[in-house]
Amino acid sequence: MEKKPFVSKEKLEEIKKEIPTPFHIYDEKGIRENAKRLKQAFSWNKGFREYFAVKATPNPFIMEILQEEGCGFDCSSYTELMLSDRVGAKEHDIMFSSNATPDQDFELAYKLGAIINLDDFTHIDILKDLTGIPETISCRYNPGGEFKTSEKGNVMDTPKDAKYGFTHDQIIEGYRKLKEYGAKRFGMHAFLASNTLTNDYYPVLASIMFKTAVEIKEKTGVSLSFINLSGGVGIPYRPEQEPNDIMVIGEGVRKAYEEILVPAGLGDVAIYTELGRFMLAPYGALVATAIREKHIHKEYIGLDACAANLMRPAIYGAYHHVTVMGKENAPCDHKYDVTGGLCENCDKFAVDRMLPKIDMGDLIYIHDTGAHGFSMGYNYNGKLRSAEVLLKPDGSFKMIRRAETPQDYFATFDFTEKYNFNK
Numbered sequence: 208m209e210k211k212p213f214v215s216k217e218k219l220e221e222i223k224k225e226i227p228t229p230f231h232i233y234d235e236k237g238i239r240e241n242a243k244r245l246k247q248a249f250s251w252n253k254g255f256r257e258y259f260a261v262k263a264t265p266n267p268f269i270m271e272i273l274q275e276e277g278c279g280f281d282c283s284s285y286t287e288l289m290l291s292d293r294v295g296a297k298e299h300d301i302m303f304s305s306n307a308t309p310d311q312d313f314e315l316a317y318k319l320g321a322i323i324n325l326d327d328f329t330h331i332d333i334l335k336d337l338t339g340i341p342e343t344i345s346c347r348y349n350p351g352g353e354f355k356t357s358e359k360g361n362v363m364d365t366p367k368d369a370k371y372g373f374t375h376d377q378i379i380e381g382y383r384k385l386k387e388y389g390a391k392r393f394g395m396h397a398f399l400a401s402n403t404l405t406n407d408y409y410p411v412l413a414s415i416m417f418k419t420a421v422e423i424k425e426k427t428g429v430s431l432s433f434i435n436l437s438g439g440v441g442i443p444y445r446p447e448q449e450p451n452d453i454m455v456i457g458e459g460v461r462k463a464y465e466e467i468l469v470p471a472g473l474g475d476v477a478i479y480t481e482l483g484r485f486m487l488a489p490y491g492a493l494v495a496t497a498i499r500e501k502h503i504h505k506e507y508i509g510l511d512a513c514a515a516n517l518m519r520p521a522i523y524g525a526y527h528h529v530t531v532m533g534k535e536n537a538p539c540d541h542k543y544d545v546t547g548g549l550c551e552n553c554d555k556f557a558v559d560r561m562l563p564k565i566d567m568g569d570l571i572y573i574h575d576t577g578a579h580g581f582s583m584g585y586n587y588n589g590k591l592r593s594a595e596v597l598l599k600p601d602g603s604f605k606m607i608r609r610a611e612t613p614q615d616y617f618a619t620f621d622f623t624e625k626y627n628f629n630k
C-alpha cells in the first residue's frame with residue numbers, strides 16, 4: 208500500500224514556524240477512526256474493552272482522546288499509573304501489567320483499584336503480604352514452546368524464551384490459590400508474539416487461551432470473567448506489506464469464542480485487548496529537517512533528529528518509511544543513508560534508501576512513529592527530547608508536549624549549587 212503522510216507540506220511549514228523541528232506529530236482523526244473500527248470489530252462481545260498500552264505513547268492528551276473513544280489504560284510502571292490516574296481513569300479503567308514489579312508499583316496499583324495482572328506465581332504471596340489480594344485479579348500466561356499460527360506456519364515468536372508469565376501448571380495452581388485467598392473475579396492475559404502481520408494472530412492466541420480457560424474451570428472451578436488478548440497486532444511499516452483487517456480479526460476471535468467458550472458455559476467472558484502499536488503507530492510521524500549532507504564512501508543526509516527521538520531503526524534495524532515533503536512524485540533516483548547526529552554508527556533512519564534528491568532545508572517525514580517512537584527516546588550525547596504536536600480533525604494543531612531544554616537535561620543536578628542550571 209502506498210504510504211502517504213497524513214499532513215501536507217504547507218501545514219508542516221506552518222507548524223515549523225511555531226514549533227521547530229524535530230517534532231512528533233499525531234493525527235487525531237486517524238486515531239479516533241481506528242479506535243472506532245476496533246470497537247466495531249469486537250462489538251459482538253458485550254464486555255469488550257481496549258486498554259491502550261500507555262508505554263507506546265505516554266502523552267495525556269493522546270490518552271484523553273482514547274479515553275473519549277472508550278479505552279482504558281494498560282500500565283507497566285509507577286509513572287504510567289500516575290499518568291492514567293491524572294487523566295481520570297478510575298479503578299478497572301486501569302490494567303496493571305508489569306514484571307519484576309517493585310513493591311511501590313503494586314501498592315499504587317492496589318490503591319488506585321487497578322486490575323492487577325500478575326506476572327508470576329510468586330507474586331501471589333508477595334501481593335497478599337503487601338496489600339492483600341484484590342477481589343478482581345488477573346494472571347499472565349506463558350505456554351512456552353514456539354508460537355505459530357498454523358501447523359506449517361512460520362514460527363512467529365518463541366514464548367519459551369520469554370521472561371513473562373506463569374507456566375501452564377503454575378497458572379492452574381495460581382487460580383486455585385487466588386480463590387483460596389478470597390479473589391472473586393479472575394482474568395487471564397497472554398502476549399505471545401509482537402508486531403504480527405496476519406489476521407490469524409489473535410484468533411489462534413484466543414483459541415489457546417479459551418481452551419486453557421475451559422481447563423481452568425474444570426480443574427479449579429474458577430470461571431474466568433475476562434480474557435485479555437494483550438498487544439501484538441502489527442502494522443505495515445513497509446509499503447509492500449498488507450495491513451491487518453481488524454474486522455476479520457474480530458470475526459476470527461468470535462468464531463473461536465463460540466466454538467470453545469460458549470459450549471463450556473463460559474459465554475459471558477469479556478474480551479480485552481491491550482494494543483499499543485495498532486492504536487497509534489500509523490497515526491504518528493517524526494518530522495525533521497535535512498540540515499547537512501556529505502559525500503564520502505556513501506551519500507549521507509544528516510537530520511536535526513536522531514535515534515534519541517526514534518530508536519527503533521538503531522536498535523532493531525526497523526524499517527520506517529521516509530517521505531521527502533513536496534517531492535512525493537519525484538523519481539527516487541538517489542541512494543542515501545539518512546542519519547542523525549549521534550556518535551553511534553547505528554544512528555541511521557534509513558540505509559541505502561532510494562529517495563528523491565534531498566536539498567538542505569527539505570522537510571523529512573518519517574512514517575509510523577506514533578507508538579514506541581517518542582516514548583523510547585533517551586538523552587544520549589546530551590540530545591534533547593523533541594516536542595509532540597497534535598493535528599486536530601479541523602486541521603488546526605496544538606503542542607501537546609514542549610521540547611526539552613538544557614535546563615530539563617540538567618534538572619537532576621539541581622540539588623547542587625554549582626550545577627543548578629535552573630537558578
Ligand SMILES: *Cc1c(COP(=O)(O)O)cnc(C)c1O
Binds near residue numbers: 281402
Ligand atoms: C508492549 C505491551 C503491549 C502493547 O504491545 P503492542 O505491540 O504495542 O500492541 C500490551 N501489553 C503489554 C503487557 C505490553 O508489554
